[in-house]
Amino acid sequence: MITLLVFLPLLTALVAGLGGRAIGHTAAKAITTGGLFVSAALAWTIFIGFWLNEAPATTVPVLDWIESGALRVQWALKVDTLTAVMLVVVTSVSALVHLYSWGYMEEDPSQSRFFAYLSLFTFAMLMLVTADNLVQMFFGWEGVGLASYLLIGFWYTKPSANAAAIKAFVVNRVGDFGFSLGIFATFLVFGTVSIDAIVAAVPQHAGQTFSFLGSTVDVMTCLCLLLFIGACGKSAQLGLHTWLPDAMEGPTPVSALIHAATMVTAGVFMVCRLSPMFEASETALAVVTIVGACTAFFAATVGMVQNDIKRVIAYSTCSQLGYMFFAAGTGAYGVAMFHLFTHAFFKALLFLGAGSVIHAMHHEQDMRFYGGLRKHIPITFWMMTIGTLALTGFFFTAGYYSKDAILEAAYASGTASGTFAFTVGAVVALLTSFYSWRLVFLTFFGAPRWAGSEHIQHAVHDAHHGHDHAHHHDDGTAGYHPHESPLSMLVPLFVLGAGALLAGIIWHGAFVEAEPGAAFWRGSLAFDTHLMHALHEVPAWVVWTPSIAFFAGLGLAWNAYVRRPSIPKWWRNEVPGLYEFLLRKWYFDELYNAIFVRPSLWFGRLFWTRGDQQTIDRFGPDGAAEMVVVGSNLARRFQSGYVYSYALVMLVGLAAAAAWMMR
Template structure:
């Protein structure tokens, strides 16, 4: 008998099977079979995930534990390998598996001209998907950390897939190191959770949260609330995975990987892990108001920072990458106000339109023989009509133009910030509303530079051609989600059915009324973000279609500001001076002084002393019996003198 638990298990483990088959047997079965196996198992995963979510909702069951095996058993510590089925995990599994399935299918066409065998690429994609599924279906913190590190490893492998390119290798290492720094804080947070609650199981932790509300830690003679400390540490871990301000520098460099990798990382996996973490830990975060306030400040600041940088980027993929960073800021703003349902709503709609935008950008790059500079494009609408149409749909969703998907979820978050009130609410609402204008501006800047106006490099334009059906089919499917996903999902995620839909998988404290007051947002306040979005489109039309000389004039007249934005607020240069150069200097000092002088120098000095001593002794070996007798006499005198002195 097929059960929800069995469907759920197949959805999670089918990508693992695909990774093992293509990774271990790819050379034997060849690339064509590897592609079929990988894509076929992802289709199975997506189908089972949709079925499990559908039947699970119909049953209206509480969280169900699907045991897999005993994992860690050390003394009194026990951590089982168990899949947690509830609405939060099931909705994430459905989103991840469906988007990943489309990206797998797209990769068949996109990587068809790759000179090297691509079975390794498909193995990495499937491994990445499995690691993310393990993260979102975890039933305890140890299993969560396993999936957390798994997506970090898989991202390193995928970003550096073209390992013969120094830029790709550097980007992969950068992503790995930046995430490891944030993960250190995350590990400390998990350790403190275990020390406080004596367990790593979600159910056991959440059930005893009220008993530990007053707990505190003493550090440097000061007492800190335990939940605040843990909440901040968990959030710093989330900042690394979700590329929030100060830990964002790896995200644009991740564009060095193939475009399907960019889509998978930015739309469905890895960057959404931090948002999921806060939603999963909502029973604890609701009792950490200071930590939640920090989430709002960082989220709103990231939202604004990334949008300003996206305004001036010449690279098509980097522009979309900074939009991901900005949209993640919206999700964290929602989570910081306790509006976890809104954060998950925007996470889901964002998966549709962001995957669509990245894959559409890949279609453009594929048509232009790997050209990514938007200022070398132009007039491609006639050459790539389908790609142009779906990218318009994705941009309409990203720019929050009604009634496309992004409008439903992003405006709900902005309204939630306003209804939260206070200084924090005003700060978040102001920045998020301003970003609505900036998002529309850089989105239509991309569209006008790439698809409209005159061709800037005629030879590129002349050789451009529309992609094949294997590439276009996933784009058309995602375009449907970007167009109608918000309207279809709103009643379930934040509307009248949200309580029954989430069914206790997300916790809101009794004094958290953001979701309940969402519908009472004043009419004009609710319209402001939409008005600014349309204004952003209009400004982009004037600057890049009617008066294309305006951007260049602004760049010249405000050159310091232009360079500040073009160089991403100089974060990379600042980190290079503060961390990279001192670290290299210290490493060089330890190398030359510690390693060469001390560690290697002591054995070498002893060796030289031994050689020198043996050379002196060799001189005594003259072959003369008289010299030997005289030497023995001297030794006897020394021995007798020493004996007499000791006595």
């Protein structure tokens, strides 16, 4: 079952990618989508078995992969509770994205290639989450990096898409370098890359140290921080986050697949999979907690001022990943995975809902040119409202259970870093509510502002065969009539909406409660039952903090974007420096451009002109060729056709030879 589940997306990707032209777009889409729904059905079967405590953890060998000295790597598929959770998340979201793409990509001439890339990405992610060892995990890790590059740059005729794909690839290489160093160091310390063997041997190596540059360094801290660098790159944590917003250049289904539930959660999964290692280092846990909390705050502040609907949701993803990491850093790995699980439903719902809005608004993504859409696309409006309620933690939605559990666990941990994370997390909950409802109010409420959109103007112009009718409409619509998305795009919204409402209620006990949680996870991650008990004993004000933040953020957003729409403009004029700072994303891109990009380009040009052209080429192939040319020109002068010229040359040569012999 697990073998079919994992390799079916690869098979369908090969069929669609290599045979797409032969079989046609419809067949390619049907094969890839059908394969993903089969994998999703198998994944749910496996997950329910673990949820009901009926399925045993197993490892299915595939083949002997690498054998070199002491390094022995077997390609095997590891199936336990942690894997089962990720299988459901990956295959469910991917299957729905495949179905959604039938409508969204209907007019694209490269549909077969797109669906092949989606399935290839899914296969790489499945390889990552079923990895039995670190080398296999790295294989899947790099596979999703490659597939994300292909998907983000799918519209390769757009320079911005190519730049975003390259940026994602390069930034992830930085994190992956740290991850690879962590794998090398782990093999050096443990003598194996098998995850089970490493986890079992952690107590033997806890507390060991080594000397580096005159300092004493804890072995487990070093290993965990190197591995965490990889997680920061893949999961877009502060410092290595700059690729995530630019990745919005890809088609909207790609945004939902990569940023909602799959690629960006790989880092969280890796930390939870290796949680016994992190438990052996308080320093590493504190770093994970602080980085996660700072990421959540950073992304939330930036999301408050973004105008592109997809970028707001992208920064929301970055912020929620910060929540997951500081939950893991406080030792609540089950809570981190619970938020990963629930987040997959409501964030995929929001991304696909945003795609439905963009589809209705003729590919306009700037929320400043929306307004009043709830009457025109009511199904999309209600689905996105459900997603927003879940994201912001409204009572009894999926986000309410998981986000509250994260903040309560951070407070209950009793550590300084946990207290810091709780404080920051409470502020971030308010900011999340504000920018999420800002998105809803700007998009669906108020008067239409479509007339200012170039995309809408083009749509109206094309519809009237070159006659501009925009000036005949003073209601802000420019005469444009948005339309609801086709059924293939709406069905995934209904499914994800159900998950956003019900996932928390149904699976809260299994993921988070002390006794049911211990039985559910069964050692697949470090599950602290004492912390889970303490989580339910925190003061009432801690429990109510997320809900208070929800209503405060909702009230602020309603006041600023519905009741008094002049407030945002006033705020921009009053504190232009702060607004520009947030709009420019804390100037991270500018800073990296000054520190890394420009010096790299300068060195590249220097080595190219001075090193390659003026040194290597000058004294190498170009110089040798020039010598041949000069020698040929010189020799040509003696080829005059006169006998006395040849006799002179022979005489000079004879004299030179005689002089050489007599010296």
